[in-house]
Amino acid sequence: MGFYLSILTFTFITIIGVTGIFLITGLTGLFSLGQASFMAIGAYTAGILMIKFQVPFVVATILAILVGLLFGLVVGLPTLRLRRDYIALVTFGFGEAVIAILNNLTSITGGAMGLSGIPMKTNFTLALISAIVCIIFARNYKYSKYGRQCMALKSDELAAKAMGIDVKRVKLTTFLVASGLTAYAGVLYGSFTTYVDPSTFGWTRSAEWIIILFFGGLNSLTGAIFSSLALGSLPELLRFASSWRLVIYAVIVLLILNFRPTGIFGEYELNLKTLKKDLLRTNRK
Amino acid sequence: MIVQQLLYGLSLGSVYALIAVGFALVFNILKFSNFSHGGVLTVTAYTGYLIATKLQTNLWVTLFLTACVGGVLALIIEFFAFRRLRKKQSPLIFYFVSSITMGLLLDNLITVYFSTNFYSYPNFFTNRVIQLGPYNIATTDTIMLIISIVALSALMLLIYKTKFGVAIRALSIDAQTLSLMGVNVNQIIIITFFISGFLGGISGVFLGINYTLYPMIGKLVVKGFIASVLGGLGNISGAVIGALLLGIMEVTLTSIGFIGSGLAPVVIFVIMLVFLIVRPQGIAGIIIHEKA
Numbered sequence: 014m015g016f017y018l019s020i021l022t023f024t025f026i027t028i029i030g031v032t033g034i035f036l037i038t039g040l041t042g043l044f045s046l047g048q049a050s051f052m053a054i055g056a057y058t059a060g061i062l063m064i065k066f067q068v069p070f071v072v073a074t075i076l077a078i079l080v081g082l083l084f085g086l087v088v089g090l091p092t093l094r095l096r097r098d099y100i101a102l103v104t105f106g107f108g109e110a111v112i113a114i115l116n117n118l119t120s121i122t123g124g125a126m127g128l129s130g131i132p133m134k135t136n137f138t139l140a141l142i143s144a145i146v147c148i149i150f151a152r153n154y155k156y157s158k159y160g161r162q163c164m165a166l167k168s169d170e171l172a173a174k175a176m177g178i179d180v181k182r183v184k185l186t187t188f189l190v191a192s193g194l195t196a197y198a199g200v201l202y203g204s205f206t207t208y209v210d211p212s213t214f215g216w217t218r219s220a221e222w223i224i225i226l227f228f229g230g231l232n233s234l235t236g237a238i239f240s241s242l243a244l245g246s247l248p249e250l251l252r253f254a255s256s257w258r259l260v261i262y263a264v265i266v267l268l269i270l271n272f273r274p275t276g277i278f279g280e281y282e283l284n285l286k287t288l289k290k291d292l293l294r295t296n297r298k
Numbered sequence: 299m300i301v302q303q304l305l306y307g308l309s310l311g312s313v314y315a316l317i318a319v320g321f322a323l324v325f326n327i328l329k330f331s332n333f334s335h336g337g338v339l340t341v342t343a344y345t346g347y348l349i350a351t352k353l354q355t356n357l358w359v360t361l362f363l364t365a366c367v368g369g370v371l372a373l374i375i376e377f378f379a380f381r382r383l384r385k386k387q388s389p390l391i392f393y394f395v396s397s398i399t400m401g402l403l404l405d406n407l408i409t410v411y412f413s414t415n416f417y418s419y420p421n422f423f424t425n426r427v428i429q430l431g432p433y434n435i436a437t438t439d440t441i442m443l444i445i446s447i448v449a450l451s452a453l454m455l456l457i458y459k460t461k462f463g464v465a466i467r468a469l470s471i472d473a474q475t476l477s478l479m480g481v482n483v484n485q486i487i488i489i490t491f492f493i494s495g496f497l498g499g500i501s502g503v504f505l506g507i508n509y510t511l512y513p514m515i516g517k518l519v520v521k522g523f524i525a526s527v528l529g530g531l532g533n534i535s536g537a538v539i540g541a542l543l544l545g546i547m548e549v550t551l552t553s554i555g556f557i558g559s560g561l562a563p564v565v566i567f568v569i570m571l572v573f574l575i576v577r578p579q580g581i582a583g584i585i586i587h588e589k590a
Binding site: 038042044046087088091092094095096097098099101102103105106107109110113114116117167215216217220221223224227231256257259260262263264266267270271274 | 325330331333378379382383386388390391392394395396398399400401402403405406407409410514517520523524526527531558560561562563564566567568570571574575578
C-alpha cells in the first residue's frame with residue numbers, strides 16, 4: 014500500500030509542476046525549458062533552511078516560493094519583452110546555470126552528492142490537497158481576466174496588443190505564477206524524498222512536463238491532469254521499461270503532433286456543464 | 299601565456315560557432331528554435347567515436363563520415379518531425395514541441411544504447427603540441443580552429459555568393475513569394491537541414507574530443523543558443539561573432555581562480571541577461587519581427 018501511496022504522491026507533485034507548465038505553455042504559448050530548475054530552487058531553498066537553520070516547514074515553504082518568484086523575475090524581466098524564442102533559449106541556459114551553482118557550491122548544497130537529511134514533511138494527504146488547490150487555482154486563472162488575455166496573446170500577439178492588452182505584463186504575471194507553483198512542487202518533492210541532487214532537475218524533466226501537457230491537449234487543463242496521472246504513474250508501475258520510458262513518450266508525442274495536434278482532450282474541459290452534456294448524449298444513444 | 303589562452307578561446311569559440319550557425323540556419327528559414335540540434339550533437343559525437351574506434355580512421359575521415367551522418371540525421375528529423383507540420387501549415391508552437399520531443403528522443407536513445415558510461419575519443423595525433431616560435435599550442439585546438447574557419451567560410455560563400463544562398467535568404471523573408479518566383483521551397487528547406495546537420499556533425503566530433511562522451515553531451519547546444527542570443531537571433535554572422543566572444547569569455551573566466559570552470563556558466567548566463575537588457579537586438583543589431 015505504501016508503495017502505491019508514494020507513487021500517487023509523486024504523481025500529485027508532477028501535477029503541480031504540469032499545472033505551472035499549462036499556464037506558461039498551454040495558456041500563453043511560451044516555452045520554459047528550465048522549469049525544473051525552479052523545482053530545484055524550491056527543494057533546495059526549503060531543504061537548506063530546514064536543515065541548517067531549523068526553520069519551520071511552513072516558513073521555509075513560503076521563503077522557498079519567494080526565492081522562486083525572485084528568480085522568475087530575474088529571468089523573466091529581460092526576456093519576456095522580446096520575441097517568444099528568447100524565453101525558451103534563456104530558460105534553457107538558466108537551467109544549466111542553476112545546475113552549475115548546485116554542483117559547485119558544495120559547502121551549502123552538497124554539490125553533486127546532493128542534499129540529504131531534509132525533514133520528511135510531505136505526506137499523501139498534503140500532496141493531494143496541494144494538487145487539488147493548485148488545479149482549482151489554475152482553473153480560476155484560466156477563466157479570469159488574465160487567463161483570457163493570455164489566450165488572446167497566444168493566438169495573436171499583435172492583435173492582443175492592439176486590443177489594449179499589456180502583453181509584457183500578462184506574460185510576466187503568468188511566468189511568475191508558474192515559477193511560484195513549481196517552486197512549491199519542489200518543496201513538496203524535497204521534503205518527501207528527503208534527498209535531492211542536481212541531476213534530478215535537468216532539462217529532461219522540463220521537456221518531459223511539456224510532453225505530458227501536449228499528450229493531454231495543449232488547451233485543456235483536464236487533459237493536462239489526466240495525462241500527468243497516466244504518464245506520471247505508469248512508469249513507476251512498469252519499472253522494467255524505465256529506460257525506454259522517455260523514448261516511448263517522445264514517439265507518442267511525435268505521433269500526436271503529426272496526426273492529432275490538439276492532443277487527446279483538445280479543447281475539452283471537464284466540469285458540470287460538459288458532464289451533463291456528455292451524460293445526456295450517451296443516454297440518447 | 300595570453301596568446302595561448304586567446305587561441306584556446308578562439309578554437310573553443312569556433313566550435314560553438316559551428317553549433318550556433320547550424321541552429322541559426324534553421325531558425326532563419328522556419329522561424330523556430332530547433333531544439334533537436336542538441337540531439338544531433340549527441341548522436342554525432344557518439345557516431346564519431348564509433349567510427350574512430352571501430353574503423354580506426356584518422357581525424358579527417360572520421361570528421362567527414364560523421365558530418366555526413368549528421369546531415370542525414372537532420373534530414374530524418376525534418377521528415378519525421380516537421381514535414382507534416384509544414385504541409386498543414388501548423389502554428390509555430392507545434393514545431394517547437396516537435397523539436398523538443400525529437401531532441402529528447404535522440405538523447406534518450408543514446409542513453410538506452412550506451413547507458414550513462416563515459417567514453418573518450420582515441421588520440422588522433424602523436425604530437426600533442428605544436429611549437430610555434432616561443433609558443434606551445436595544442437594540436438587539436440589548432441586543427442579545430444582551422445577546420446571550423448574553413449567550414450564557416452565555405453558556408454558564408456554559399457550563403458552570400460551563390461544562387462542557392464540568395465534562395466535561403468529570400469526564404470527567410472517570405473516563403474510564399476519565393477515559391478511564386480519558381481523556387482522549389484521544399485528542396486531549399488531540405489538542403490538547409492542537411493547543411494545544419496553536417497555542421498552539427500563536425501561540432502559533435504569536436505565536442506566529443508574536447509570533453510568526455512556522455513549522453514547529456516548534447517546539452518552543450520546551450521552554448522550555441524547563448525551565442526545566437528548574443529549575436530542576434532537568426533543572424534548568421536552575428537552568431538559567429540557571438541560564439542567567438544563566448545569562447546574567449548569562457549576561457550578567461552575559467553582562468554580566474556574563484557570562478558573556475560564550474561561557475562563559468564553562471565557568470566556567462568548573467569552576462570547574457572545583462573546583454574539582453576542593454577542590447578536585446580544582439581551584436582548584429584537586426585530584430586526579426588514576429589510574423590503577424
